[in-house]
Amino acid sequence: MPYPVEQNEKFAAYAHPERLVSTEWLASALESGAVANGELVVVESDEDVLLYETGHIPGAVKIDWHTDLNDDVTRDYVDGAAFAELAASKGISRDTTVVIYGDKSNWWAAYALWVFTLFGHQDVRLLDGGRDKWIAEGRDLTRDKPAPATGDYPVVERDDAPIRAFKDDVLAHLGKPLIDVRSAEEYTGQRTHMPAYPEEGALRGGHIPTAASVPWARAAAEDGTFRSREELDAIYLGEAGLAAGDDVVAYCRIGERSSHTWFALKFLLGFESVRNYDGSWTEWGNAVRVPIVKGAERGSFPVAVGV
Amino acid sequence: MTTQALPSALAAIVDDFQALSEPERLQLLLEFSEGLPELPERLTNHPELLEQVVECQSPLFLTIETEKDGTAGTGTAVRLFFKAPAEAPTTRGFAGVLHEGLDGLSAAEILAVPDDMPELLGLTRAITPLRMRGMTAMLGRIKRKVAAASGASA
Numbered sequence: 455m456p457y458p459v460e461q462n463e464k465f466a467a468y469a470h471p472e473r474l475v476s477t478e479w480l481a482s483a484l485e486s487g488a489v490a491n492g493e494l495v496v497v498e499s500d501e502d503v504l505l506y507e508t509g510h511i512p513g514a515v516k517i518d519w520h521t522d523l524n525d526d527v528t529r530d531y532v533d534g535a536a537f538a539e540l541a542a543s544k545g546i547s548r549d550t551t552v553v554i555y556g557d558k559s560n561w562w563a564a565y566a567l568w569v570f571t572l573f574g575h576q577d578v579r580l581l582d583g584g585r586d587k588w589i590a591e592g593r594d595l596t597r598d599k600p601a602p603a604t605g606d607y608p609v610v611e612r613d614d615a616p617i618r619a620f621k622d623d624v625l626a627h628l629g630k631p632l633i634d635v636r637s638a639e640e641y642t643g644q645r646t647h648m649p650a651y652p653e654e655g656a657l658r659g660g661h662i663p664t665a666a667s668v669p670w671a672r673a674a675a676e677d678g679t680f681r682s683r684e685e686l687d688a689i690y691l692g693e694a695g696l697a698a699g700d701d702v703v704a705y706c707r708i709g710e711r712s713s714h715t716w717f718a719l720k721f722l723l724g725f726e727s728v729r730n731y732d733g734s735w736t737e738w739g740n741a742v743r744v745p746i747v748k749g750a751e752r753g754s755f756p757v758a759v760g761v
Numbered sequence: 762m763t764t765q766a767l768p769s770a771l772a773a774i775v776d777d778f779q780a781l782s783e784p785e786r787l788q789l790l791l792e793f794s795e796g797l798p799e800l801p802e803r804l805t806n807h808p809e810l811l812e813q814v815v816e817c818q819s820p821l822f823l824t825i826e827t828e829k830d831g832t833a834g835t836g837t838a839v840r841l842f843f844k845a846p847a848e849a850p851t852t853r854g855f856a857g858v859l860h861e862g863l864d865g866l867s868a869a870e871i872l873a874v875p876d877d878m879p880e881l882l883g884l885t886r887a888i889t890p891l892r893m894r895g896m897t898a899m900l901g902r903i904k905r906k907v908a909a910a911s912g913a914s915a
Contacts, residue, residue, distance in 0.1 A: 502819065503888055504850035507791050520889045557848060 456577045457483070457494045457551035465582075467683035469724025473717075474582045474680070475553055477591055480511070484594075489513035492603060495546050498585065499556040499566040509595035511555070511588060515544040515602060519562050519710065523569045531612065537573050538607040545602025548575070548610075555581035555588065559674040565713040568730055572612045580717065583679040590677065617716070619703045619729040621737055624662065625744065628755045631696055632665035633704045635715045636735065640707070641667040643748040656739030660748040662705065663755045666694040670711040673718040686723055696725070705731035705738070767878065768870050771862030778882040787887055793857030794850040797843060804842055811844060814895070814902050819849030821856060821899065825906045827868070838865050839907055851888065855896035858882070859903065868911035872904055 460479040465471035475483075480496070488494040489512070496514040498506045506516040517523065522540055525532055532540065546552055552570065556563035560580055570578045581588070589595065619627065639645045643659030661667070672689055675681050681689070690696050702725055704712040709732025716730040738744055747753030767775060778786050804810055804824065811822035822844040827837045841864045843856035863871050879896040 502849050502851050503892065504787060504791050504794065504854065505848060507787065508794075508847070508850050520891065521887065526886075 456549070457488060464682060468722040470721040472577075473579050473721040475579050476582050477588050477593065480553060480581055480588075481593055484512060492545055493551070495544060495550050495552050495602070495605075496581075497544065497552055497554045497563075497566065499554055499563045500585070501557055501562050505557060505585075507597070509597055512594050512596045512598070513600050514555075515600060517544065517554075517566055519565050519569075523566060531569055531572060534573065534609040534611050537569075537612075538609045541575075541607040542605040545600075545605050546607060547605040548607055550577070550605060552578045553581055554578065555584045557585045559586070559671060559678040559714070560584040561670070561711060561714050564717045565710040568617065568713040568716060571617055572614055573610050574613055583677055586678045616727075617720075617729055619705075619731040621731075621733050621741060621744070623729070624703055624705075624731050624738070627701070627703050628663060628745075631694075631700050631702045632662055633690075633694060633696075633702060633712075633715055633719075634661045634665040634667050635670035635704055635706045635712045636661075636667075637669055638667065638750075640735065641665075642750050643746075656707075656735055658739045658746055660739075660746040661753075662738060663745050663747045663753040665705075666696075666752060667750075668694050668715070670706065670714045673715060680718060680722060683722065686718060690719065690723060698725075700725060701727040703729050703731050705734040707735045708732065709734050766873075766875060767881075768862065768866055768874065770866075771874065771878070774858055774862050775878075775881045778884070783883070783887045786882070786884055790854035790858070790882075790884065790888075791850055793855075793861065794853035795857075797845070797853050797857040797860060800842055800844050804844075808844075811842070812902065812906070814899050819845060819852045821845045821849070821852050821895070823856070823899065823902065823906075825903065825910060827910055837867060837911075839868055839871055839910075840864060841903065851892055852895060855879070855899055858896075859899060863903070868907045871907045872911075874900065874904070876901060876904075 459472040460475050462476065465474050483489065483494055489496055496511055497517050498510050498514045499517050499519055500506060503518050523531055554563040554567050563580055563584060567578050567580060634641050641661045645659065668689060673681055673686060696702060702719055704715045706712040709730055712730050712734065716728055719725045720728045778789060781789060811824045814821045814823060824842050826840045828840060829837060841860050843860060845853045845856055878900060879893055885893050
């Protein structure tokens with residue numbers, strides 16, 4: 455059964471307030487025993503595979519983006535059978551309310567939420583502010599790992615099309631809005647990976663023609679929470695030039711930072727059609743004969759041949 | 762490759778990891794992350810003396826120093842210093858393993874450590890190859906710095 459939705463003024467301004475919970479809300483849900491009795495499952499998803507082990511929200515289980523959600527052979531996500539097994543082992547049933555949180559302003563938590571959505575999990579929410587806000591507020595942490603009762607999760611076929619774009623989809627999309635959420639250096643082509651992050655081997659630098667540059671972290675405030683509706687409108691509708699009803703594709707380097715932006719566009723601003731291009735720059739920057747624009751200008755499409 | 766090719770402290774660490782199940786190996790890596798010594802004050806105040814290993818997913822800085830009258834017995838002892846944030850326990854754990862396994866050894870002993878030694882810890886599947894690259898890069902950086910330092914003093 456879905457757990458009651460949080461009501462507050464900040465969330466009420468978003469298109470889908472039911473997709474967020476605050477740290478106060480989660481703390482009282484914990485106190486009420488909703489996590490202990492399995493009504494609510496709290497999932498931590500971080501960049502560092504050991505961060506959960508250093509201390510986590512009491513009762514929270516861990517899902518690692520790489521070892522749990524990515525297929526270990528094909529560059530793809532796990533299939534329905536593997537997802538069902540994973541969810542059930544974490545105490546998640548098909549109708550369970552899941553709250554995901556993580557480090558770095560929920561960057562990896564949003565990625566996990568996006569993968570849950572590929573499998574059509576209905577009630578999955580983010581903890582606004584994530585791990586850092588919970589810790590900054592001095593709330594409880596534990597190293598005790600819960601042993602949840604196995605959930606009842608059916609094998610659901612992944613439905614990629616509504617929220618996931620492949621390279622050919624992006625080629626067909628050119629001319630419609632694209633948001634590039636990487637750093638300015640990656641957008642202009644000065645570098646092909648994040649500052650201080652591993653070089654993952656893109657042969658070309660730059661961006662997809664016409665993409666607007668809005669680094670993902672702009673959607674987050676200092677404390678890791680999402681910016682207000684008004685601030686997000688100013689960034690995405692104002693600066694980036696999106697209009698209500700647009701069909702949007704977001705991308706980054708491997709699709710994780712753009713999951714955060716996907717969440718903001720889809721659930722906070724209410725764009726119906728937003729897809730995350732998870733192949734992102736590690737695919738586009740290596741693909742043969744796809745158009746690329748270098749420099750700070752968005753560029754145009756169609757691209758003039760030979761220029 | 763076997764642990765016989767490794768310096769004894771490092772070989773003992775590898776044996777410890779190999780004796781454990783995969784989840785226990787992660788727990789042991791966490792213990793190494795907690796055991797990583799703090800930087801001495803002279804380095805804390807001079808971050809420019811440390812070099813960043815950019816292949817690591819999280820910021821990791823390291824440097825080496827050589828001690829003329831070291832405890833290695835066979836010449837100059839190499840001391841290792843690492844800095845990584847508490848929010849990056851995997852990176853800190855790798856640094857902890859290399860510190861405990863290599864600190865105080867001679868340049869020759871460190872240079873003889875095989876480049877793919879991190880594979881012996883049996884963490885690749887639990888951690889993912891992507892994250893293991895950071896540890897391999899850390900070892901590579903230490904060996905390059907040791908080679909440069911011993912070449913200069915030779």
